[in-house]
Amino acid sequence: MSGNPKTLSQKVWDAHVVHDEPGAPSLIYVDLHLVHEVTSPQAFQGLRERGLRVRRPDLTIATTDHSIPTTDRSLPIVDPIAANQVAQLEKNCQEFGIRNFGVHSEDQGIVHVIGPELGLTQPGMTVVCGDSHTATHGAVGALAFGIGTSEVENVLATQCLLQRPSKTFRVNVTGSLKPGVSAKDIILALIAQIGIGGGTGTVLEYTGSAITALDMEGRMTVCNMSIEGGARAGMIAPDDTTFQYLDGRRFAPKGADWDAAVARWRTLPTDAGAKFDREVIINGDALEPMITWGTNPGMGISINAAVPEPSSVSDPLERDALSKALRYMDLEPGKPLAGHAVDVVFIGSCTNSRISDLRSAAAILKGRKVNPRVRVMVVPGSMEVKRQAIAEGLPEIFRAAGCDYREPGCSMCIAMNGDQLEPGQYSVSTSNRNFEGRQGKGGRTFLASPLTAAASALTGVVTDVRTIL
C-alpha cells in the first residue's frame, strides 16, 4: 500500500472514479446495476424519450419482487395496476436487452437476496439499485447504495453516477453474541443508539469480533438496515467467510480468474491507521434480543425493557414524536412490550428471508404449533431459498406448525401486493421498517429477529426467545 492509509469504502470509491472536475461531483462507475419493477419504468421511459440505449446491459440485472403476489405463480396477477407494472418491466428488459429474472424465472427473488445468492455481488464492486436496501450488498465488501429513478436512468444510459464521497463511520461490535441474539439485534441496537438520522451522510463499516463471527447472511441483515440508521451504505471487509460464500456461485469468477479475484479482494480491508470520521462501539456480549415499539426503526428496546415515557424526554419535538408513536401504536408508556398480544407474524423481507433466517425460525417452530389466534406468514426471499428450504424439509415444519408458507417476494414488508395488516393489527415482523402504515394502512409493526418472531408466533404475544430455547 502506498500513500495514506484508506478505509474499505475509500478504496472502492477511489477505484471507481471515472472523472473529476472542479465544481462538479465525482463521476463514479457502476459495476452492477440491479433493477426492479417499481422504480424503473419512468427511467426506461426517459431513455425512450431521449432515444438512448442501455450502455451496459451486461452489467444490468432485473427481477420482480415488490408488486407480485406471493400466492400461486401460475395464476395471473389479479391487480391490474400491479400486472401492468410487472409486464412493463418485462417489456423494458426485452426492448433494452437486459437479463430479467422475472415472475416465472427459476431465479426470481427479492433483488437484495438474489444479488449475493447468484454471486453477482462481489467484493470491491460498486452496486446500485433504485431501492434503499441496496446497502445489503455491502456485506460482501461492495460499495452498494440506493438511488432514485433519475439516477436509475443515468446509470442505464451511462453506467455512471455523479456522487460526492460520504464520510466514514465505523461501527465496532465487540465480544460475541449470546444464544437467542442474532444479526438483527445488532442492527436494531445500533439504530436505537444513533437514531434513524444518525448515519446521514456516511458509509458505515461494521467491524469487530461479533461481526466477523457472523455468517454472510447475518452480515447481509446488518448491512441491509444501514439505511434505517440514515447511512446510504454499510460495508463489511471481505474475508475467508466471504470467499467461501462466493466460491462456486453462478456469476462468481472461476478458475484462474477466481484466484486473481481473491488476491485482489484481500487488499480491500481498511488499512491499519486509516481514520474514520466517526466511530461507535457496541458491546456484543451485552446485547439482548431487540424489538421496536414505535413508528420508526430507531424506537427500539431490549425485549424485556419498558416502552419509554415521553415525559422523560426534554426536546419538545422528540417528546411529541414519542407521544404520537404511542398513540398510533396504542401502547402504554412504562410497560414492557414483552407479553403484548400480536395478530400477525411476518418472517420474510430483504432483511431476513434467507435460508439461515428460515432455518432459525424453523428450529423454534419444529414440532410445535403457532398460537391459533395468530396469522403467521413465512415468505422465502427467492426461488433458490425456496428450493433449499424444500431440500431441508422446512416447508413441512412451517406448515405443520400452522404457518402460511408462501412464494418469494417483498410481501408484507412493503404491503404493495395485497399482503398487508388490517387497520389496528399488531405484527412482529422480521422486516426493516415500522413506519406508520408500512405493512398496511393502520397496521402496527414490531420489528424483531426471526428467532423473536418465531417465539412470538408460538405464544401469540411478544416473547423473549430465550425463555423457550
Next chain:
Amino acid sequence: MPMNNIDTDQIIPARFLKTTSKEGLDKQLFCDWRYDAEGNPKPDFILNTPRGQNASILLAGDNFGCGSSREHAPWALTQFGFRAVISTSFADIFKGNALKNSLLPIVVSHDVHAKLFALPAEAMVKVDLASQTITLPDGTRVEFPVDAFSKTCLLEGVDELGWILKQEPAIAAFEKSRVGSVNTLL
C-alpha cells in the same frame, strides 16, 4: 409540519408506487394523514387548509424524507405545488432526488428553524436560490448551503444526464483501462 423524521411512507404510501408514470401523484401526497377512512379530506390537516393548499414552501422537522429511495416523494411534493422544503436535515437519498426535480431542500440551523415555526400563519418567507438566502418577514436574511453543481443545474437548467453523456470519452477510457483486470459479470 412540526414533526421529526417524516418518512417517505408518509409522503407517499407504497401502495401508490404501482404506477408506471410520474404524473398524478399530488392527490396521494401524505395520503394517510390527509384523508379519513372514507377518503374525505381531514379539515385540520395542514395541506387541506387554505394555507396549505397554496403553499410553495414546506417547513418540516429534522431528517425529512427518511426511508426509501422512491423519487415518487419529490414528484408528489412538486405536483402538489411545493418548490422548497425547509428542515434542519434531510435524508441523503431524498435530498438527491429532490434536487433532481427542482425541489429545493433547504437546511437551516435549529435556531432559524424554531423562528420559522414561530411565525404567524399568514407570514411570507422568500427563498432566493441565486443568493442562497431565505428572507424572513422581519427582513432577516439567512444563508443556506446548496451543492454548487446542483445550484448550477437548477439555475441554468443544466440537464444532469446530458452532462454525464458528454463525459463519454472518459467513461470509455475507464472501461478500457479495466478490461482484463476486473472480472466482467456475464
